[in-house]
Amino acid sequence: MSLLEVRELTMKFGELVANDRVSFSVEEGSIVGLIGPNGAGKTTLFNCISGLYRPTGGRILFGGADITGLAPYRIARMGAVRTFQVVRPLKEMTVFDNVLVGAFLKCPDSGEAFERASECIRICNLESVRERPAGDLPIGGKKRLELARALAARPRLLMLDEVMAGLTSTEMKAAMDVILRLRESGITLMIVEHVMEGIMPIADKIVVLEGGVKIAEDIPLRIAGDERVIVAYLGAKYGRRFRTGKEGAPVG
Numbered sequence: 726m727s728l729l730e731v732r733e734l735t736m737k738f739g740e741l742v743a744n745d746r747v748s749f750s751v752e753e754g755s756i757v758g759l760i761g762p763n764g765a766g767k768t769t770l771f772n773c774i775s776g777l778y779r780p781t782g783g784r785i786l787f788g789g790a791d792i793t794g795l796a797p798y799r800i801a802r803m804g805a806v807r808t809f810q811v812v813r814p815l816k817e818m819t820v821f822d823n824v825l826v827g828a829f830l831k832c833p834d835s836g837e838a839f840e841r842a843s844e845c846i847r848i849c850n851l852e853s854v855r856e857r858p859a860g861d862l863p864i865g866g867k868k869r870l871e872l873a874r875a876l877a878a879r880p881r882l883l884m885l886d887e888v889m890a891g892l893t894s895t896e897m898k899a900a901m902d903v904i905l906r907l908r909e910s911g912i913t914l915m916i917v918e919h920v921m922e923g924i925m926p927i928a929d930k931i932v933v934l935e936g937g938v939k940i941a942e943d944i945p946l947r948i949a950g951d952e953r954v955i956v957a958y959l960g961a962k963y964g965r966r967f968r969t970g971k972e973g974a975p976v977g
């Protein structure tokens with residue numbers, strides 16, 4: 726049994742079909758990348774899985790339970806937690822307190838929540854700014870804060886929506902390290918990412934969406950050579966660079 730199973734998921738906004746009978750599964754302990762051009766339906770898929778939208782068709786199973794249409798807080802409590810593409814921290818609150826909000830989702834005990842928040846601050850390299858108002862952080866810091874907040878809720882499945890967008894290449898390498906360490910600690914990850922250099926080397930599997938439809942699902946190496954994916958999204962140049970290893974071979 727997979728940790729997450731998406732079956733024939735459909736999400737319509739009036740006439741627009743943002744997700745069109747999308748099916749795939751996410752194995753426990755794996756990293757699955759979700760890619761595709763702007764407007765492909767990636768964020769909508771996260772919104773459906775995390776309960777923000779009630780899908781117009783299909784089923785979502787998490788840990789074997791049907792979570793289709795459940796309230797977001799219930800899905801998060803069950804262990805499927807996501808970050809938001811547009812980061813909106815509680816600006817006046819400190820970085821630490823923002824992470825604490827995430828920790829309280831799973832820890833009723835405040836001592837435990839404080840400890841968990843501190844741990845996530847450390848994992849996400851936010852110690853030097855923990856007492857700063859969250860609104861003061863540059864984009865890289867805000868992205869790390871968003872990750873720390875989600876992590877504090879002790880997810881089984883962590884869904885990251887473009888956490889590497891706008892990062893410098895050093896910040897991106899650090900983010901990839903954090904993601905690999907999270908997987909080692911037993912967290913399953915689903916990652917929406919535009920930065921191919923950030924996702925291709927660390928993913929076990931890539932799912933490609935275009936116009937709401939799943940057009941491919943495979944290991945990164947084969948995705949990079951998939952004609953349809955190259956035309957829809959990657960560009961021939963990227964596919965070639967990745968296959969010849971100049972872009973960093975897949976690891977793990």
Ligand SMILES: Nc1ncnc2c1ncn2[C@@H]1O[C@H](COP(=O)(O)OP(=O)(O)O)[C@@H](O)[C@H]1O
Nearest residue numbers: 738741743761762763764765766767768769770
């Ligand atoms: N709440 C909404 N209401 C209407 N249309 C939406 C809504 N959310 C997303 N869409 C549309 O669904 C499509 C997919 O959007 P989105 O999931 O954000 O794509 P991606 O994250 O892949 O860039 C787009 O055409 C977008 O305009």
Ligand SMILES: [Mg+2]
Nearest residue numbers: 767768769810
């Ligand atoms: Mg998006």
